[in-house]
Amino acid sequence: MTALTHELKASYAFIERNFFLSRRYWGWEIAFLIYSAAGALSISLIGAQAGDPRLLLTLMVGAIFWNYLSVVFSWIAETIAIERWEGTLEYTMMAPIRRSTHLLGAVAYAMVYGLIHTLAILVAVVLFFPDLSFAHANIATVAGFMVLGSFSFVGIAMLAAILPLLFVERGAQMAFVLQSVLLLVSGVYYSISILPGWMQVISHVSPATYAIDGVRKGLIDGVPLSELTGDIWPLLVMGTLFIPFGLWAFGRAEKYAKRTGKLKRVG
Amino acid sequence: MSSTMLKEPKMTLPIRSAVPTPVPGVVPAETPAIPALLVDRVTKRFQVARKKAPVVAIANVSLRLERGGTIGILGANGSGKSTLIRLVSGLLTLDEGRVEVFGHDLEREEMAVKRLINRVSVDAAFFKKLSPMENLLFAARLYGIDSGFARRETVRITERLGIARKRLGRPVEQLSRGMQQKIAIARALLTSPALLLLDEPTTGLDPRSKLDVQTFIEEIRKTHDASIVLTTHDLDEAERLCDEIIVLNDGKVVAQGSPEELKRLVAERYGQAPTMHSVFMTYTGRSLDDDIAEEEAEDE
Ligand SMILES: Nc1ncnc2c1ncn2[C@@H]1O[C@H](COP(=O)(O)OP(=O)(O)OP(=O)(O)O)[C@@H](O)[C@H]1O
Ligand SMILES: [Mg+2]
Numbered sequence: 001m002t003a004l005t006h007e008l009k010a011s012y013a014f015i016e017r018n019f020f021l022s023r024r025y026w027g028w029e030i031a032f033l034i035y036s037a038a039g040a041l042s043i044s045l046i047g048a049q050a051g052d053p054r055l056l057l058t059l060m061v062g063a064i065f066w067n068y069l070s071v072v073f074s075w076i077a078e079t080i081a082i083e084r085w086e087g088t089l090e091y092t093m094m095a096p097i098r099r100s101t102h103l104l105g106a107v108a109y110a111m112v113y114g115l116i117h118t119l120a121i122l123v124a125v126v127l128f129f130p131d132l133s134f135a136h137a138n139i140a141t142v143a144g145f146m147v148l149g150s151f152s153f154v155g156i157a158m159l160a161a162i163l164p165l166l167f168v169e170r171g172a173q174m175a176f177v178l179q180s181v182l183l184l185v186s187g188v189y190y191s192i193s194i195l196p197g198w199m200q201v202i203s204h205v206s207p208a209t210y211a212i213d214g215v216r217k218g219l220i221d222g223v224p225l226s227e228l229t230g231d232i233w234p235l236l237v238m239g240t241l242f243i244p245f246g247l248w249a250f251g252r253a254e255k256y257a258k259r260t261g262k263l264k265r266v267g
Numbered sequence: 268m269s270s271t272m273l274k275e276p277k278m279t280l281p282i283r284s285a286v287p288t289p290v291p292g293v294v295p296a297e298t299p300a301i302p303a304l305l306v307d308r309v310t311k312r313f314q315v316a317r318k319k320a321p322v323v324a325i326a327n328v329s330l331r332l333e334r335g336g337t338i339g340i341l342g343a344n345g346s347g348k349s350t351l352i353r354l355v356s357g358l359l360t361l362d363e364g365r366v367e368v369f370g371h372d373l374e375r376e377e378m379a380v381k382r383l384i385n386r387v388s389v390d391a392a393f394f395k396k397l398s399p400m401e402n403l404l405f406a407a408r409l410y411g412i413d414s415g416f417a418r419r420e421t422v423r424i425t426e427r428l429g430i431a432r433k434r435l436g437r438p439v440e441q442l443s444r445g446m447q448q449k450i451a452i453a454r455a456l457l458t459s460p461a462l463l464l465l466d467e468p469t470t471g472l473d474p475r476s477k478l479d480v481q482t483f484i485e486e487i488r489k490t491h492d493a494s495i496v497l498t499t500h501d502l503d504e505a506e507r508l509c510d511e512i513i514v515l516n517d518g519k520v521v522a523q524g525s526p527e528e529l530k531r532l533v534a535e536r537y538g539q540a541p542t543m544h545s546v547f548m549t550y551t552g553r554s555l556d557d558d559i560a561e562e563e564a565e566d567e
Contacts, residue, residue: 016408017405
């Protein structure tokens with residue numbers, strides 16, 4: 001068995017385990033789906049009330065795809081937090097696998113889970129607004145930006161995953177803080193042009209800004225990928241920079257936790 | 268602090284021929300066999316409060332475990348047993364010294380070492396909502412073990428430990444603490460570790476389960492060619508399972524030898540009854556008063 005297949009098999013361990021967890025907590029998965037769908041609907045209804053189909057679509061796309069990104073983000077960010085919570089972290093950290101393998105497994109599951117979750121919400125929302133037409137939509141653009149968006153989010157999510165290593169108690173909550181700041185600056189429900197100048201600076205380094213903009217243009221206006229290079233290259237650059245940076249920072253945090261004895265809770 | 272030192276006999280035993288006590292920094296040239304575990308002058312400190320001096324959890328500890336042997340680590344609560352196990356597991360970084368597992372340096376060849384070891388700790392940590400089978404399958408995959416084989420082995424090992432097959436499919440949270448502990452032992456054995464680190468594996472088990480686990484430990488030692496490091500508060504267990512015992516006190520090795528040697532030593536030197544109980548009491552003679560006195564001294 002080559003080293004690569006060994007690592008791929010090991011990363012499947014995390015996919016399978018997370019699947020077992022989702023399966024065991026299926027009641028909660030359904031509740032979470034209802035929660036997300038209700039959230040997306042209530043935001044879309046603001047557009048419906050304004051009687052503006054374009055606003056309705058803009059909000060809807062924002063709600064649904066922000067949901068996708070945040071689901072992907074949370075599954076990755078919580079990889080460490082759930083093990084901390086269960087007390088299994090020391091065992092997983094002892095296993096003979098690279099940290100990149102560990103995180104690759106978390107990322108793969110996060111994406112598959114996010115896609116299924118988002119698809120379910122999309123269906124619910126489309127059923128709720130039967131008059132909406134997606135005749136213009138460019139599916140390739142939408143799919144492309146979902147992939148690019150998650151790719152660029154992975155590194156940031158890894159940074160969030162570090163927090164529970166460093167802050168034993170409150171690490172997981174701090175990931176939420178990061179998430180809400182991203183929501184604020186990324187133009188999910190409004191154009192970033194209305195934000196104060198200093199906030200727009202942050203907007204430009206948030207991958208969500210470009211990912212949601214791209215999805216919106218593809219879904220509402222049917223713009224092909226080839227015309228959206230302005231959104232594509234920042235995502236590619238950020239993904240390429242953030243992932244190695246996330247891995248590096250994770251390694252540093254792990255070293256720190258091992259030096260200061262922060263991996264353990266009991267015994 | 269100094270009064271404590273005076274009270275404690277800090278003698279270690281003369282070097283035995285079969286299991287050479289490591290001379291700090293030197294691996295005896297006449298021992299060609301690679302030891303299962305070599306701990307060489309290891310120190311670990313924890314910074315517990317900002318302005319206080321760090322706690323020295325392990326102070327200049329050396330030990331050598333030959334292949335197939337079992338070494339027991341005894342000591343009072345807080346003496347550093349679990350810290351030593353964690354250092355060897357790579358869950359804590361060494362401040363000083365080095366650790367080798369079957370000749371592989373822990374820091375430089377981390378992956379090689381990780382493949383050779385597994386650990387069972389006092390707390391049986393699992394995904395509590397998942398079944399033992401799901402938990403063990405996850406562990407097996409991390410170690411690159413094929414899932415079909417892992418399932419068969421899980422059934423075999425847990426049956427051997429007295430866990431009914433039907434329990435393997437139910438959430439771990441429904442099992443008693445003792446059963447969870449047995450599953451934790453099964454998880455470690457599943458990966459066939461050459462060096463097995465057992466941190467109080469039988470604490471909290473009923474007498475029969477304890478015996479099951481002890482018999483099983485003896486069995487794997489023979490059949491799996493495993494070398495074992497065992498910490499325990501059960502002195503009979505230590506005597507039964509270990510060829511060599513190390514007593515830790517405040518992170519320092521205060522006694523080392525086979526159970527027989529240690530018992531003889533306390534009888535000859537301190538006029539105590541030749542039991543493991545006397546050995547423990549003699550070498551860990553630290554009372555609550557000492558602890559408080561030390562704390563007061565630190566606060567000054
Ligand atoms: N992660 C940690 N952070 C800070 N201090 C620690 C940490 N782990 C251990 N210590 C300290 O190191 C010392 C040794 O602890 P350790 O857990 O190794 O003892 P032990 O011999 O296993 O005790 P017990 O018999 O209670 O299990 C104690 O003073 C403890 O407070
Ligand atoms: Mg302990």
